[in-house]
Amino acid sequence: MHTNHDWITTPITADLLRGALDVERTERGVLPHRLPAWARAQNVDGQLAMAESQPSGVRLVFRTRATAVELDALPTKRVYVGVPPRPDGVYDLVVDGRPAGRAVLPDCGNTLTIDMAAGTAEQRPGPPGTVRFTGLADGPKDVEIWLPHTETTELLALRTDAPVEPVPDRGRLVWLHHGSSISHGSDAASPTTTWPALAASLGGVELINLGLGGSALLDPFTARTLRDTPADLISVKIGINLVNADLMRLRAFTPAVHGFLDTIREGHPTAPLLVVSPILCPIHEDTPGPSAPDFSSISSGQLRFRAAGDPAEVASGKLTLGVIRDELARIVAQRAAQDPNLHYLDGRELYGAADAAELPLPDGLHPDAATHRRIGERFAGLAFTGEGAFADGRAA
Missing domain, CATH: 3.40.50.1110 (SGNH hydrolase)
Structure with missing residues (x-):
């Protein structure tokens, strides 16, 4: 079990993100985007604005010896009036190319309530949450955290119990x-x-x-x-x-x-x-x-x-x-x-x-x-x- 002073907080920067085309700085952290700012400025459609901010295919990628990883995030969850709730967005952990864990953030995040019959949407703020992955093998490894593909996800803090560095280009197409x-x-x-x-x-x-x-x-x-x-x-x-x-x-x-x-x-x-x-x-x-x-x-x-x-x-x-x-x-x-x-x-x-x-x-x-x-x-x-x-x- 790690105590607080063991944690190293690493700033979340573009060189730790794959699959995002833009990283917007927010008051509390960063928000990955899949369209660049100039393209978003030409868009007037709320559906596209929501879709491009949902980080499908976006993942945090880093090399570390850490055995424990924490990610603070603020998701925006969608609720459709009259429809059963959607499942919470999933964070997939991949270590050295292999699936190694899965987590969700229940009971937290902003809520976007969409009424398709009325054509309205209302957003209410909510608290952030923390995704934890523990018990990782000791030793150098490449870690990927794939973000929920249909939840806008603001990234607030990355903590590990060993230093983190970007993964060099693997030479893959x-x-x-x-x-x-x-x-x-x-x-x-x-x-x-x-x-x-x-x-x-x-x-x-x-x-x-x-x-x-x-x-x-x-x-x-x-x-x-x-x-x-x-x-x-x-x-x-x-x-x-x-x-x-x-x-x-x-x-x-x-x-x-x-x-x-x-x-x-x-x-x-x-x-x-x-x-x-x-x-x-x-x-x-x-x-x-x-x-x-x-x-x-x-x-x-x-x-x-x-x-x-x-x-x-x-x-x-x-x-x-x-x-x-x-x-x-x-x-x-x-x-x-x-x-x-x-x-x-x-x-x-x-x-x-x-x-x-x-x-x-x-x-x-x-x-x-x-x-x-x-x-x-x-x-x-x-x-x-x-x-x-x-x-x-x-x-x-």
Whole structure:
């Protein structure tokens, strides 16, 4: 048991964080962001502001001999009116690349109460908490603490019973991924078991996850962020949020995709670039958005979503997942004639009709923990091995 005077407090600085693109100084600590300040300044959408501040794929990484580690943090937990409480965010401990512990912070943190029927949100302040990992093996080791993927997390203090230093670059390739809430990790069990985190582990690469719940909307500032972020391998998963939000019609979609890819290519002219179309989502295969909460399902304790669009409007350019897949495949085929490092993956290879029969999407939109594992394993197999887009980037 350690007494107080054994603890060493180490300032939490950018060189101890992986997966964050910006670290905001707050009154009490630091707040990791997944979009840079200039991009956040161009955004007016509260959903995206919330999503980018949720540290999916962000982890504290350091080398130490410590046998005990404490992290003081102030989470912001979400509560949806009329829906059973969400589980507390998970902090995953990884030591020398292997899972070594898991912790939560119950009964603390700010609370953001969202009323989807009224379209309102109210935040109430709460106290910080402390995550503790003890009994670690003595001796030098690389420690990672993966932050809760769907809880905004302000980091206040890092304490250990031995000195801490940054981990040198391991020489692994960096995989930069952008997508929707599915890539963000919605309904995954923990931050290391979102499908991109699982795929990165299997592929032996360093992950930067720009999966942004509800917000993969071809925003130009997101494209410029991808352009400006150093990376070796890049993937963009496009489609479901454009239907969810009923944001644009086919006339706008095609040039927006071209522009998004053009911008990425300005910063990464020859990196393997993989365009991934939507996984199977039965409610929106042939029915346009918007997606709407099905409030009749709440009485059963499970919020579900429904497709609120009219299939007849597809003829006038409304987007469905089927329309988007066909157009993405066409765009990539057209561009690949001049861009041999551009690749396409049909999302139904990650989760298709047979998967939906076995592992249906519980709320109609989001995969559960078991499905995240399946998608992550499938992606690793399709992208990092054989003839996959990232096969040259897999671990030696």
